[in-house]
Amino acid sequence: MGTAESxxxxxxxxxxxxxxxxxxxxxxxSAPSAPAGRxxxxxxxxxxxxxxxxxxxxxxxxxxVPQIVGDLGGFxxxxxxxxxxxxxxTVTLPVYGKLSDTLGRKPVLLFGIGLFLVGSLLCALAWNxxxxxxxxxxxGLGGGALQGTVQTLAADLYPLKERPKIQARMSAVWxxxxxxxxxxxxxxxxxADWRWIFLLNLPLAALALLMVARHLTEPARSAGRRGxxxxxxxxxxxxxxxLLLFALVQGGVAWPWLSAPSLGLLGTSAxxxxxVVRVERRAEEPILPGWVWRRRTIAAVNLAxxxxxxxxxxxxxxxxxxxxxxxxxxxxxxxxxxxxxxLSWPISxxxxxHVYRRIGFRNTAAVGVSLAAAILFAFTLLPRPAEAWQPAxxxxxxxxxxxxxxxxxxxxVQSTVGWxxxxxxxxSVLFSRQVGQSIGAALLxxxxxxxxxxxxxxxxxQGLPGGLDDVAxxxxxxxLLPRAAADYLxxxxxxxxxxxxxxxxxxAVLALLVLLLVAPRRFPVLPEE
Numbered sequence: 001m002g003t004a005e006s007x008x009x010x011x012x013x014x015x016x017x018x019x020x021x022x023x024x025x026x027x028x029x030s031a032p033s034a035p036a037g038r039x040x041x042x043x044x045x046x047x048x049x050x051x052x053x054x055x056x057x058x059x060x061x062x063x064x065v066p067q068i069v070g071d072l073g074g075f076x077x078x079x080x081x082x083x084x085x086x087x088x089x090t091v092t093l094p095v096y097g098k099l100s101d102t103l104g105r106k107p108v109l110l111f112g113i114g115l116f117l118v119g120s121l122l123c124a125l126a127w128n129x130x131x132x133x134x135x136x137x138x139x140g141l142g143g144g145a146l147q148g149t150v151q152t153l154a155a156d157l158y159p160l161k162e163r164p165k166i167q168a169r170m171s172a173v174w175x176x177x178x179x180x181x182x183x184x185x186x187x188x189x190x191x192a193d194w195r196w197i198f199l200l201n202l203p204l205a206a207l208a209l210l211m212v213a214r215h216l217t218e219p220a221r222s223a224g225r226r227g228x229x230x231x232x233x234x235x236x237x238x239x240x241x242x243l244l245l246f247a248l249v250q251g252g253v254a255w256p257w258l259s260a261p262s263l264g265l266l267g268t269s270a271x272x273x274x275x276v277v278r279v280e281r282r283a284e285e286p287i288l289p290g291w292v293w294r295r296r297t298i299a300a301v302n303l304a305x306x307x308x309x310x311x312x313x314x315x316x317x318x319x320x321x322x323x324x325x326x327x328x329x330x331x332x333x334x335x336x337x338x339x340x341x342x343l344s345w346p347i348s349x350x351x352x353x354h355v356y357r358r359i360g361f362r363n364t365a366a367v368g369v370s371l372a373a374a375i376l377f378a379f380t381l382l383p384r385p386a387e388a389w390q391p392a393x394x395x396x397x398x399x400x401x402x403x404x405x406x407x408x409x410x411x412x413v414q415s416t417v418g419w420x421x422x423x424x425x426x427x428s429v430l431f432s433r434q435v436g437q438s439i440g441a442a443l444l445x446x447x448x449x450x451x452x453x454x455x456x457x458x459x460x461x462q463g464l465p466g467g468l469d470d471v472a473x474x475x476x477x478x479x480l481l482p483r484a485a486a487d488y489l490x491x492x493x494x495x496x497x498x499x500x501x502x503x504x505x506x507x508a509v510l511a512l513l514v515l516l517l518v519a520p521r522r523f524p525v526l527p528e529e
Contacts, residue, residue: 043157044166046211048173050109050150053116053205054143055177057085062182064189064197071194074129083249084133088140089147090434091241095234096145097152097427098287101420102229105153106216108423112145113209120201148427155414155422156218160525163411164353171346171403182335233280233287240272245435248442257446292428297416300519301409302432304365307511308406309436311372313444314504315341315395322497326490327388337392341399348403355404361412361523366515368404373508375401380498380505384491405511412523440507447503448496455492461485 061081069078100108119139126132154166188196247265255261280286293299315338323334348368356364375398382390410429417425461484481489 040215042211042215044169046208046215047150047153047166048169049204049208049211050113050146051170051173052177053113053201053208054089054146055174056181056184057139057143057201060177060181060185060188060197060200062185064185064194067189067194068132069129072126072129072132078129080133081136084137085140085143086434086438087242087245087249088137089144090245090431090438091238092141092144093148093427093431093434094237094288094424096148097423097425097431098234098285098289099229100149100152100423102285104218105149105156105423106212106218108145109149109153109212109216110209112142112149113205113212114142115139116142116146117202117205117209118142120198120205123198124195148423148430151410151430152414152423152426153216155411155426156419160411160415161353163414164350164407167407167411168346168350171349171407175342175346228284230280230283230285230287233276233283236272236276236279237287240269240276241435243272244269245438248438251442288428289424291421292424295416296518296520297523298413298425298428300514301413302428303514303518304369304409304511305406305429305433306436306439307507307514308369308402309433309438310440310443310507311376311402311504311511312437313440314376314500315398317441318444318448318497318500319391319395321493323388323391326494326497327386327391329388333388337388337395340392340396341402344396344399345403348400349407350403352404352407356408356412360521361408362515362519362521364408365405365412366512368401368406368408369508369511369515371401372398372405373505373512376501376505376508379501384494412525415525416523418526440504444500444503447499451496451499452492455488455495459488461488 065078065081068081096108096112116139119135119137119142122135122138123132126135150170154170155163158166184200185197188194188200243265247262247269250265251257251262276288280288281290291298292302319338320334323329323337327333329337352364352368355367359367375394379391379394382394410426413425413429414422462482
Protein backbone atom coordinates (compact mmCIF):
# COMPACT_ATOMS: atom_id res chain seq x y z
CA MET A 1 0.00 0.00 0.00
CA GLY A 2 1.56 3.25 -1.07
CA THR A 3 0.82 6.86 -1.74
CA ALA A 4 0.67 8.05 -5.30
CA GLU A 5 -0.37 11.09 -7.15
CA SER A 6 -3.79 10.42 -8.60
CA UNK A 7 -4.65 11.48 -12.11
CA UNK A 8 -7.08 14.12 -10.90
CA UNK A 9 -4.50 16.71 -10.05
CA UNK A 10 -4.78 16.34 -6.26
CA UNK A 11 -1.34 15.37 -5.00
CA UNK A 12 -0.94 13.11 -2.05
CA UNK A 13 -4.43 11.59 -1.97
CA UNK A 14 -4.22 7.92 -1.11
CA UNK A 15 -4.59 5.04 -3.57
CA UNK A 16 -3.10 1.61 -3.49
CA UNK A 17 -0.43 0.36 -5.85
CA UNK A 18 -2.90 -1.60 -7.93
CA UNK A 19 -5.02 1.49 -8.56
CA UNK A 20 -7.68 0.74 -5.99
CA UNK A 21 -8.42 3.03 -3.03
CA UNK A 22 -7.23 2.56 0.48
CA UNK A 23 -9.54 0.44 2.63
CA UNK A 24 -11.43 3.50 3.85
CA UNK A 25 -13.04 3.86 0.45
CA UNK A 26 -14.71 0.64 -0.61
CA UNK A 27 -15.29 0.39 -4.34
CA UNK A 28 -18.56 -0.95 -5.61
CA UNK A 29 -19.08 -2.15 -9.19
CA SER A 30 -19.84 0.95 -11.15
CA ALA A 31 -19.46 2.88 -14.33
CA PRO A 32 -16.55 5.18 -14.95
CA SER A 33 -16.47 8.02 -12.48
CA ALA A 34 -16.63 10.65 -15.19
CA PRO A 35 -17.23 10.73 -18.94
CA ALA A 36 -14.38 11.38 -21.28
CA GLY A 37 -15.45 14.86 -22.34
CA ARG A 38 -17.36 17.77 -20.93
CA UNK A 39 -21.17 17.45 -20.90
CA UNK A 40 -23.16 19.47 -23.43
CA UNK A 41 -24.02 23.03 -22.46
CA UNK A 42 -27.72 22.11 -22.48
CA UNK A 43 -27.13 19.57 -19.72
CA UNK A 44 -25.23 22.07 -17.59
CA UNK A 45 -27.98 24.65 -18.10
CA UNK A 46 -30.65 22.12 -17.14
CA UNK A 47 -28.79 21.33 -13.90
CA UNK A 48 -28.48 25.03 -13.10
CA UNK A 49 -32.18 25.52 -13.83
CA UNK A 50 -33.03 22.64 -11.53
CA UNK A 51 -30.86 24.07 -8.78
CA UNK A 52 -32.39 27.53 -9.23
CA UNK A 53 -35.85 26.10 -8.55
CA UNK A 54 -34.72 24.97 -5.10
CA UNK A 55 -32.54 28.01 -4.44
CA UNK A 56 -35.21 30.60 -5.29
CA UNK A 57 -37.97 28.88 -3.40
CA UNK A 58 -37.56 29.97 0.21
CA UNK A 59 -36.16 33.45 -0.46
CA UNK A 60 -38.89 34.37 -2.94
CA UNK A 61 -41.70 33.11 -0.69
CA UNK A 62 -40.44 34.83 2.47
CA UNK A 63 -41.09 38.38 1.25
CA UNK A 64 -44.69 37.55 0.26
CA VAL A 65 -45.75 36.15 3.65
CA PRO A 66 -47.72 39.29 4.67
CA GLN A 67 -49.76 39.15 1.46
CA ILE A 68 -50.29 35.39 1.76
CA VAL A 69 -51.46 35.69 5.37
CA GLY A 70 -53.68 38.64 4.47
CA ASP A 71 -55.37 36.59 1.74
CA LEU A 72 -55.54 33.12 3.32
CA GLY A 73 -55.29 33.84 7.06
CA GLY A 74 -53.45 31.37 9.30
CA PHE A 75 -50.92 33.73 10.87
CA UNK A 76 -50.30 31.34 13.79
CA UNK A 77 -49.09 28.55 11.48
CA UNK A 78 -47.54 30.40 8.54
CA UNK A 79 -44.01 29.38 9.66
CA UNK A 80 -44.88 25.89 8.43
CA UNK A 81 -44.71 27.22 4.88
CA UNK A 82 -40.95 26.95 5.43
CA UNK A 83 -40.70 24.26 8.10
CA UNK A 84 -42.89 21.83 6.16
CA UNK A 85 -40.88 22.34 2.99
CA UNK A 86 -37.56 21.94 4.82
CA UNK A 87 -38.77 18.81 6.60
CA UNK A 88 -39.84 17.18 3.31
CA UNK A 89 -36.53 18.03 1.61
CA THR A 90 -34.44 16.74 4.52
CA VAL A 91 -36.08 13.40 5.17
CA THR A 92 -36.21 12.45 1.47
CA LEU A 93 -32.55 13.20 0.69
CA PRO A 94 -31.20 9.76 1.72
CA VAL A 95 -34.10 8.02 -0.01
CA TYR A 96 -33.51 9.77 -3.33
CA GLY A 97 -29.77 9.29 -2.96
CA LYS A 98 -30.14 5.52 -2.77
CA LEU A 99 -32.75 5.45 -5.54
CA SER A 100 -30.41 7.38 -7.84
CA ASP A 101 -27.70 4.78 -7.21
CA THR A 102 -30.16 1.98 -7.93
CA LEU A 103 -32.32 3.32 -10.78
CA GLY A 104 -30.03 6.00 -12.23
CA ARG A 105 -29.86 9.77 -11.81
CA LYS A 106 -32.07 10.72 -14.75
CA PRO A 107 -35.35 9.07 -13.67
CA VAL A 108 -34.97 10.41 -10.13
CA LEU A 109 -34.24 13.93 -11.39
CA LEU A 110 -37.17 13.85 -13.82
CA PHE A 111 -39.47 12.66 -11.04
CA GLY A 112 -38.23 15.40 -8.72
CA ILE A 113 -38.71 18.18 -11.29
CA GLY A 114 -42.17 16.87 -12.18
CA LEU A 115 -43.25 16.65 -8.54
CA PHE A 116 -41.90 20.13 -7.84
CA LEU A 117 -43.86 21.43 -10.84
CA VAL A 118 -47.08 19.79 -9.61
CA GLY A 119 -46.52 21.11 -6.10
CA SER A 120 -45.95 24.64 -7.44
CA LEU A 121 -49.18 24.52 -9.43
CA LEU A 122 -51.12 23.28 -6.42
CA CYS A 123 -49.60 26.04 -4.24
CA ALA A 124 -50.84 28.64 -6.73
CA LEU A 125 -54.34 27.14 -6.45
CA ALA A 126 -54.38 26.90 -2.63
CA TRP A 127 -57.63 28.03 -1.02
CA ASN A 128 -56.48 28.30 2.62
CA UNK A 129 -53.30 28.15 4.69
CA UNK A 130 -53.66 24.44 5.52
CA UNK A 131 -53.86 23.57 1.82
CA UNK A 132 -50.88 25.79 1.01
CA UNK A 133 -48.76 24.13 3.72
CA UNK A 134 -49.72 20.68 2.41
CA UNK A 135 -48.80 21.66 -1.14
CA UNK A 136 -45.51 23.16 0.07
CA UNK A 137 -44.68 19.74 1.52
CA UNK A 138 -45.34 18.23 -1.93
CA UNK A 139 -42.96 20.83 -3.35
CA GLY A 140 -40.39 19.75 -0.76
CA LEU A 141 -40.74 16.11 -1.77
CA GLY A 142 -39.69 17.16 -5.27
CA GLY A 143 -37.04 19.55 -3.96
CA GLY A 144 -35.29 16.71 -2.11
CA ALA A 145 -34.79 14.86 -5.40
CA LEU A 146 -33.58 18.02 -7.12
CA GLN A 147 -31.08 19.09 -4.48
CA GLY A 148 -29.32 15.76 -4.03
CA THR A 149 -29.42 14.49 -7.61
CA VAL A 150 -28.11 17.70 -9.19
CA GLN A 151 -25.12 17.66 -6.81
CA THR A 152 -24.47 14.00 -7.64
CA LEU A 153 -24.70 14.58 -11.39
CA ALA A 154 -22.19 17.40 -11.11
CA ALA A 155 -19.68 14.81 -9.89
CA ASP A 156 -20.76 12.19 -12.45
CA LEU A 157 -20.40 14.46 -15.46
CA TYR A 158 -17.15 16.23 -14.60
CA PRO A 159 -13.70 14.80 -13.80
CA LEU A 160 -12.24 15.82 -10.45
CA LYS A 161 -10.13 18.68 -11.77
CA GLU A 162 -13.21 20.21 -13.47
CA ARG A 163 -15.67 19.80 -10.58
CA PRO A 164 -14.85 23.08 -8.82
CA LYS A 165 -16.02 24.94 -11.92
CA ILE A 166 -19.46 23.35 -12.04
CA GLN A 167 -19.80 23.53 -8.25
CA ALA A 168 -18.87 27.22 -8.36
CA ARG A 169 -21.61 27.73 -10.94
CA MET A 170 -24.06 25.98 -8.62
CA SER A 171 -22.92 28.21 -5.77
CA ALA A 172 -23.38 31.24 -8.00
CA VAL A 173 -26.95 30.09 -8.67
CA TRP A 174 -27.57 30.00 -4.91
CA UNK A 175 -25.97 33.41 -4.43
CA UNK A 176 -27.92 35.03 -7.26
CA UNK A 177 -31.16 33.48 -6.03
CA UNK A 178 -30.55 34.65 -2.47
CA UNK A 179 -30.04 38.22 -3.66
CA UNK A 180 -32.71 38.32 -6.38
CA UNK A 181 -35.36 36.15 -4.71
CA UNK A 182 -36.61 38.64 -2.10
CA UNK A 183 -36.84 41.42 -4.70
CA UNK A 184 -38.74 39.26 -7.19
CA UNK A 185 -41.07 37.99 -4.47
CA UNK A 186 -41.76 41.50 -3.23
CA UNK A 187 -42.47 42.83 -6.73
CA UNK A 188 -44.85 39.98 -7.59
CA UNK A 189 -46.67 40.19 -4.27
CA UNK A 190 -47.00 43.99 -4.50
CA UNK A 191 -47.80 44.58 -8.17
CA ALA A 192 -49.33 41.26 -9.24
CA ASP A 193 -50.47 38.53 -6.83
CA TRP A 194 -48.60 36.22 -4.46
CA ARG A 195 -49.79 33.21 -6.49
CA TRP A 196 -47.45 34.29 -9.30
CA ILE A 197 -44.55 33.39 -7.03
CA PHE A 198 -45.47 29.74 -7.53
CA LEU A 199 -46.68 30.10 -11.12
CA LEU A 200 -43.21 31.46 -11.99
CA ASN A 201 -41.83 27.98 -11.25
CA LEU A 202 -43.94 26.34 -13.95
CA PRO A 203 -42.11 27.50 -17.10
CA LEU A 204 -38.72 27.08 -15.40
CA ALA A 205 -39.56 23.55 -14.24
CA ALA A 206 -41.05 22.64 -17.63
CA LEU A 207 -37.93 23.87 -19.43
CA ALA A 208 -35.65 21.98 -17.04
CA LEU A 209 -37.79 18.84 -17.48
CA LEU A 210 -37.59 19.07 -21.27
CA MET A 211 -33.85 19.72 -21.33
CA VAL A 212 -33.03 16.87 -18.94
CA ALA A 213 -35.26 14.44 -20.87
CA ARG A 214 -33.72 15.37 -24.23
CA HIS A 215 -30.07 16.00 -23.45
CA LEU A 216 -28.99 14.12 -20.32
CA THR A 217 -27.41 10.77 -21.17
CA GLU A 218 -25.89 8.76 -18.35
CA PRO A 219 -22.77 6.62 -18.88
CA ALA A 220 -23.40 2.94 -19.43
CA ARG A 221 -23.12 0.99 -16.19
CA SER A 222 -21.66 -2.44 -15.77
CA ALA A 223 -24.32 -5.10 -15.57
CA GLY A 224 -24.74 -6.32 -12.06
CA ARG A 225 -27.47 -7.84 -9.97
CA ARG A 226 -29.74 -5.14 -8.63
CA GLY A 227 -31.23 -5.89 -5.23
CA UNK A 228 -34.80 -4.98 -4.27
CA UNK A 229 -35.54 -1.40 -3.28
CA UNK A 230 -35.66 -1.00 0.48
CA UNK A 231 -39.12 0.54 0.78
CA UNK A 232 -39.42 -0.42 4.44
CA UNK A 233 -36.20 1.42 5.20
CA UNK A 234 -37.35 4.43 3.16
CA UNK A 235 -40.59 4.62 5.12
CA UNK A 236 -38.73 4.24 8.41
CA UNK A 237 -36.23 7.00 7.54
CA UNK A 238 -39.08 9.28 6.48
CA UNK A 239 -41.10 8.66 9.66
CA UNK A 240 -38.13 8.88 12.05
CA UNK A 241 -36.65 11.98 10.42
CA UNK A 242 -40.04 13.64 10.12
CA LEU A 243 -40.88 13.18 13.80
CA LEU A 244 -37.43 14.34 14.92
CA LEU A 245 -37.50 17.49 12.79
CA PHE A 246 -41.10 18.20 13.84
CA ALA A 247 -40.03 17.99 17.49
CA LEU A 248 -37.08 20.31 16.87
CA VAL A 249 -39.15 22.85 14.96
CA GLN A 250 -42.04 22.97 17.45
CA GLY A 251 -40.06 22.57 20.68
CA GLY A 252 -39.76 25.82 22.59
CA VAL A 253 -42.27 27.45 20.24
CA ALA A 254 -45.57 25.57 20.31
CA TRP A 255 -44.80 23.94 23.67
CA PRO A 256 -41.96 23.86 26.25
CA TRP A 257 -39.00 21.56 25.65
CA LEU A 258 -39.70 19.49 28.75
CA SER A 259 -43.44 19.17 28.05
CA ALA A 260 -45.23 15.92 27.24
CA PRO A 261 -45.49 16.64 23.47
CA SER A 262 -41.74 17.33 23.13
CA LEU A 263 -40.68 14.34 25.21
CA GLY A 264 -43.20 12.11 23.45
CA LEU A 265 -42.03 13.10 19.97
CA LEU A 266 -38.34 12.78 20.86
CA GLY A 267 -38.92 9.42 22.56
CA THR A 268 -40.89 8.10 19.58
CA SER A 269 -38.12 9.31 17.25
CA ALA A 270 -35.56 7.38 19.30
CA UNK A 271 -37.66 4.21 19.13
CA UNK A 272 -38.12 4.59 15.38
CA UNK A 273 -34.38 5.17 14.97
CA UNK A 274 -33.71 1.82 16.67
CA UNK A 275 -36.26 0.16 14.38
CA VAL A 276 -34.66 1.75 11.30
CA VAL A 277 -31.22 0.47 12.33
CA ARG A 278 -32.61 -3.05 12.71
CA VAL A 279 -34.43 -2.92 9.37
CA GLU A 280 -31.42 -1.51 7.54
CA ARG A 281 -29.10 -4.20 8.90
CA ARG A 282 -31.34 -6.86 7.40
CA ALA A 283 -32.00 -5.13 4.07
CA GLU A 284 -30.15 -6.35 1.00
CA GLU A 285 -29.79 -2.79 -0.37
CA PRO A 286 -30.42 -0.47 2.61
CA ILE A 287 -31.43 3.15 2.13
CA LEU A 288 -28.94 4.15 4.83
CA PRO A 289 -26.08 1.65 4.44
CA GLY A 290 -23.70 1.18 7.32
CA TRP A 291 -20.63 2.05 5.22
CA VAL A 292 -21.70 5.71 5.27
CA TRP A 293 -20.61 5.81 8.91
CA ARG A 294 -17.96 3.07 8.89
CA ARG A 295 -15.69 4.86 6.43
CA ARG A 296 -13.67 7.52 8.20
CA THR A 297 -13.74 10.00 5.34
CA ILE A 298 -17.51 10.03 4.88
CA ALA A 299 -18.27 9.84 8.59
CA ALA A 300 -15.96 12.77 9.34
CA VAL A 301 -17.42 14.89 6.53
CA ASN A 302 -20.96 14.09 7.69
CA LEU A 303 -20.13 15.26 11.21
CA ALA A 304 -18.34 18.36 9.92
CA UNK A 305 -21.26 19.23 7.64
CA UNK A 306 -23.67 18.78 10.54
CA UNK A 307 -21.63 21.37 12.42
CA UNK A 308 -21.74 23.63 9.35
CA UNK A 309 -25.54 23.43 9.37
CA UNK A 310 -25.52 24.66 12.97
CA UNK A 311 -23.01 27.42 12.15
CA UNK A 312 -25.17 28.69 9.28
CA UNK A 313 -28.12 29.39 11.57
CA UNK A 314 -26.29 32.31 13.23
CA UNK A 315 -25.74 34.47 10.11
CA UNK A 316 -28.80 33.36 8.12
CA UNK A 317 -31.42 33.56 10.91
CA UNK A 318 -30.08 36.03 13.47
CA UNK A 319 -28.08 38.52 11.39
CA UNK A 320 -31.23 40.01 9.76
CA UNK A 321 -32.71 40.52 13.24
CA UNK A 322 -29.49 42.15 14.41
CA UNK A 323 -29.32 44.42 11.35
CA UNK A 324 -32.88 45.65 11.73
CA UNK A 325 -33.42 45.61 15.50
CA UNK A 326 -29.98 46.68 16.71
CA UNK A 327 -28.52 48.68 13.80
CA UNK A 328 -31.88 50.17 12.82
CA UNK A 329 -31.57 49.22 9.15
CA UNK A 330 -34.61 48.60 6.99
CA UNK A 331 -35.29 45.31 5.18
CA UNK A 332 -33.30 46.49 2.15
CA UNK A 333 -30.27 47.45 4.23
CA UNK A 334 -30.42 44.15 6.11
CA UNK A 335 -30.57 42.39 2.74
CA UNK A 336 -27.36 44.10 1.64
CA UNK A 337 -25.63 42.97 4.83
CA UNK A 338 -26.73 39.39 4.13
CA UNK A 339 -25.78 39.53 0.45
CA UNK A 340 -22.12 40.08 1.32
CA UNK A 341 -21.80 36.42 2.37
CA UNK A 342 -23.68 35.06 -0.63
CA LEU A 343 -21.38 36.98 -2.97
CA SER A 344 -18.05 35.94 -1.45
CA TRP A 345 -18.98 32.27 -0.94
CA PRO A 346 -19.01 31.16 -4.63
CA ILE A 347 -15.87 33.15 -5.41
CA SER A 348 -14.04 31.45 -2.56
CA UNK A 349 -15.44 28.07 -3.57
CA UNK A 350 -14.10 28.50 -7.10
CA UNK A 351 -10.70 29.50 -5.71
CA UNK A 352 -10.57 26.51 -3.33
CA UNK A 353 -9.36 24.13 -6.05
CA HIS A 354 -6.02 25.95 -6.16
CA VAL A 355 -5.67 25.39 -2.42
CA TYR A 356 -6.73 21.75 -2.09
CA ARG A 357 -4.55 20.71 -5.04
CA ARG A 358 -1.60 21.87 -2.97
CA ILE A 359 -2.51 20.87 0.57
CA GLY A 360 -5.36 18.36 0.16
CA PHE A 361 -9.08 18.34 0.87
CA ARG A 362 -8.92 17.96 4.65
CA ASN A 363 -6.33 20.67 5.22
CA THR A 364 -8.14 23.14 2.97
CA ALA A 365 -11.39 22.58 4.85
CA ALA A 366 -9.53 22.89 8.17
CA VAL A 367 -8.13 26.27 7.09
CA GLY A 368 -11.60 27.42 6.04
CA VAL A 369 -13.36 26.41 9.25
CA SER A 370 -10.53 27.85 11.39
CA LEU A 371 -10.98 31.20 9.67
CA ALA A 372 -14.75 30.89 10.09
CA ALA A 373 -14.38 30.32 13.84
CA ALA A 374 -12.17 33.39 14.17
CA ILE A 375 -14.59 35.52 12.11
CA LEU A 376 -17.63 34.36 14.08
CA PHE A 377 -15.86 35.23 17.32
CA ALA A 378 -14.85 38.61 15.90
CA PHE A 379 -18.53 39.49 15.58
CA THR A 380 -18.85 39.40 19.38
CA LEU A 381 -16.10 42.04 19.60
CA LEU A 382 -17.90 44.63 17.46
CA PRO A 383 -18.50 47.96 19.21
CA ARG A 384 -21.96 49.03 20.31
CA PRO A 385 -23.51 50.55 18.38
CA ALA A 386 -21.72 49.09 15.36
CA GLU A 387 -21.56 50.71 11.95
CA ALA A 388 -23.44 48.86 9.20
CA TRP A 389 -20.24 48.16 7.25
CA GLN A 390 -18.78 46.19 10.17
CA PRO A 391 -21.26 43.28 10.21
CA ALA A 392 -21.28 43.43 6.40
CA UNK A 393 -17.51 42.91 6.44
CA UNK A 394 -17.96 40.02 8.89
CA UNK A 395 -20.44 38.40 6.49
CA UNK A 396 -18.15 38.96 3.51
CA UNK A 397 -15.22 37.27 5.26
CA UNK A 398 -17.43 34.49 6.63
CA UNK A 399 -18.67 33.61 3.15
CA UNK A 400 -15.09 33.41 1.91
CA UNK A 401 -14.08 31.14 4.79
CA UNK A 402 -17.05 28.79 4.39
CA UNK A 403 -16.43 28.53 0.65
CA UNK A 404 -13.01 27.06 1.49
CA UNK A 405 -14.66 24.70 3.98
CA UNK A 406 -17.72 23.24 2.28
CA UNK A 407 -16.78 22.67 -1.35
CA UNK A 408 -13.53 20.73 -0.80
CA UNK A 409 -15.35 18.35 1.56
CA UNK A 410 -18.19 17.73 -0.88
CA UNK A 411 -15.85 17.16 -3.84
CA UNK A 412 -13.54 15.08 -1.66
CA VAL A 413 -16.30 12.70 -0.54
CA GLN A 414 -17.69 12.33 -4.07
CA SER A 415 -14.20 11.45 -5.29
CA THR A 416 -13.78 8.59 -2.81
CA VAL A 417 -16.74 6.57 -4.11
CA GLY A 418 -17.73 5.07 -7.43
CA TRP A 419 -20.87 5.75 -9.44
CA UNK A 420 -22.95 3.13 -7.61
CA UNK A 421 -22.36 4.80 -4.24
CA UNK A 422 -22.05 8.46 -5.13
CA UNK A 423 -25.74 9.30 -4.80
CA UNK A 424 -25.92 7.79 -1.32
CA UNK A 425 -22.69 9.47 -0.21
CA UNK A 426 -23.76 12.89 -1.54
CA UNK A 427 -27.19 12.58 0.06
CA SER A 428 -25.67 11.63 3.42
CA VAL A 429 -23.57 14.82 3.40
CA LEU A 430 -26.54 17.04 2.48
CA PHE A 431 -28.79 15.24 4.98
CA SER A 432 -26.26 15.80 7.77
CA ARG A 433 -26.07 19.50 6.97
CA GLN A 434 -29.85 19.86 6.97
CA VAL A 435 -30.23 18.01 10.27
CA GLY A 436 -27.48 20.18 11.76
CA GLN A 437 -29.36 23.25 10.59
CA SER A 438 -32.59 22.03 12.23
CA ILE A 439 -30.80 21.26 15.49
CA GLY A 440 -29.03 24.60 15.30
CA ALA A 441 -32.28 26.51 14.81
CA ALA A 442 -33.73 24.87 17.92
CA LEU A 443 -30.58 25.17 20.04
CA LEU A 444 -29.58 28.72 19.08
CA UNK A 445 -33.18 29.87 19.26
CA UNK A 446 -33.31 28.57 22.84
CA UNK A 447 -30.05 30.41 23.65
CA UNK A 448 -31.39 33.68 22.24
CA UNK A 449 -34.73 33.33 24.05
CA UNK A 450 -33.03 32.50 27.35
CA UNK A 451 -30.74 35.52 27.05
CA UNK A 452 -33.58 37.93 26.32
CA UNK A 453 -35.78 36.43 29.04
CA UNK A 454 -32.98 36.86 31.60
CA UNK A 455 -32.48 40.49 30.57
CA UNK A 456 -36.21 41.18 30.86
CA UNK A 457 -36.40 39.52 34.28
CA UNK A 458 -33.65 41.76 35.67
CA UNK A 459 -34.43 44.95 33.77
CA UNK A 460 -33.63 48.21 35.59
CA UNK A 461 -36.13 50.17 33.45
CA GLN A 462 -39.90 50.22 33.12
CA GLY A 463 -42.14 49.78 30.10
CA LEU A 464 -40.53 46.65 28.64
CA PRO A 465 -42.56 43.82 27.07
CA GLY A 466 -44.00 41.42 29.60
CA GLY A 467 -42.74 38.27 27.86
CA LEU A 468 -40.98 36.83 24.86
CA ASP A 469 -44.18 36.77 22.79
CA ASP A 470 -44.34 40.58 22.95
CA VAL A 471 -40.68 41.18 22.15
CA ALA A 472 -41.04 40.75 18.38
CA UNK A 473 -43.72 43.44 18.15
CA UNK A 474 -41.75 45.79 20.39
CA UNK A 475 -38.62 45.29 18.29
CA UNK A 476 -40.52 45.99 15.06
CA UNK A 477 -42.10 49.15 16.52
CA UNK A 478 -39.61 50.58 19.04
CA UNK A 479 -41.48 53.90 19.00
CA LEU A 480 -44.19 52.30 21.14
CA LEU A 481 -41.74 51.95 24.04
CA PRO A 482 -40.22 54.63 26.26
CA ARG A 483 -36.77 55.65 25.02
CA ALA A 484 -34.93 54.00 27.92
CA ALA A 485 -36.90 50.78 27.45
CA ALA A 486 -36.26 50.73 23.69
CA ASP A 487 -32.52 51.22 24.23
CA TYR A 488 -32.42 48.48 26.86
CA LEU A 489 -34.33 46.06 24.62
CA UNK A 490 -31.96 46.83 21.75
CA UNK A 491 -29.01 45.98 24.00
CA UNK A 492 -30.72 42.76 25.09
CA UNK A 493 -31.20 41.67 21.46
CA UNK A 494 -27.56 42.55 20.69
CA UNK A 495 -26.41 40.42 23.65
CA UNK A 496 -28.62 37.52 22.55
CA UNK A 497 -27.18 37.59 19.03
CA UNK A 498 -23.65 37.73 20.45
CA UNK A 499 -24.37 34.59 22.51
CA UNK A 500 -25.69 32.91 19.37
CA UNK A 501 -22.47 33.74 17.50
CA UNK A 502 -20.42 32.38 20.40
CA UNK A 503 -22.31 29.09 20.09
CA UNK A 504 -21.69 29.12 16.33
CA UNK A 505 -17.99 29.68 17.05
CA UNK A 506 -18.03 26.58 19.26
CA UNK A 507 -19.70 24.59 16.44
CA ALA A 508 -16.98 25.71 14.02
CA VAL A 509 -14.30 24.61 16.49
CA LEU A 510 -16.08 21.26 16.80
CA ALA A 511 -15.98 20.86 13.01
CA LEU A 512 -12.25 21.62 13.07
CA LEU A 513 -11.65 18.96 15.75
CA VAL A 514 -13.62 16.42 13.72
CA LEU A 515 -11.46 17.13 10.66
CA LEU A 516 -8.21 16.88 12.61
CA LEU A 517 -9.07 13.86 14.77
CA VAL A 518 -11.45 11.78 12.63
CA ALA A 519 -10.84 12.58 8.97
CA PRO A 520 -7.83 10.97 7.29
CA ARG A 521 -5.04 13.37 6.39
CA ARG A 522 -5.30 12.32 2.75
CA PHE A 523 -8.68 11.45 1.26
CA PRO A 524 -8.65 8.05 -0.54
CA VAL A 525 -9.46 9.36 -4.02
CA LEU A 526 -10.46 6.77 -6.62
CA PRO A 527 -8.53 6.77 -9.89
CA GLU A 528 -10.62 8.00 -12.80
CA GLU A 529 -11.13 5.98 -15.93
